[in-house]
Amino acid sequence: MNWNDQDVSSSGLRDVNVAPNAEFSATTVIDPTLAVQSISLCAADYSYITLEVRAPSNTKLHILQMFFMRDGDDGFSEERSIKLDYMPGDYWQPVTIPTAIFGTGWGDLDNQSSGPKDNLWQGVITGIRFDPVAESNTRIFIRNWRLIRSENEMSACDTLSTQVAP
Numbered sequence: 001m002n003w004n005d006q007d008v009s010s011s012g013l014r015d016v017n018v019a020p021n022a023e024f025s026a027t028t029v030i031d032p033t034l035a036v037q038s039i040s041l042c043a044a045d046y047s048y049i050t051l052e053v054r055a056p057s058n059t060k061l062h063i064l065q066m067f068f069m070r071d072g073d074d075g076f077s078e079e080r081s082i083k084l085d086y087m088p089g090d091y092w093q094p095v096t097i098p099t100a101i102f103g104t105g106w107g108d109l110d111n112q113s114s115g116p117k118d119n120l121w122q123g124v125i126t127g128i129r130f131d132p133v134a135e136s137n138t139r140i141f142i143r144n145w146r147l148i149r150s151e152n153e154m155s156a157c158d159t160l161s162t163q164v165a166p
Contacts, residue, residue, distance in 0.1 A: 033130070033131050046147045049066060050097070052142070053086060056138060065082070071123060076127065
């Protein structure tokens, strides 16, 4: 699933630009966010979230955070999120987030977790939010924001009554 196919809302951003190749850029203000809240996806069907990010090399707080919301949840929460540190610079940095580490705390992808061990990525996912940096007045660039399907031949949620998007 490609994020560009969904309605994406944002806050804490100015000078927003979406290029024809679906590259997104904006200047951060305070607590910048991008969110998709009009989805209905079976969590078990998606193994990874991938994206490419670019931020100026002088970005000090280069931490991105990804949140998700499930059917029945009252919005996004820290409990259902993962934080990743990335290296800013004048190049595109690929980021791959295994959904199995959601809810485990900091996303040290080599260590897998420094927090609780429960994977909360389950059930029907109804929203995803991405906080690209924790700093104001930084120009950020994002492209190729995607959910990658699992290798399952049949949806793990086929027995659910909820309509699951492809």
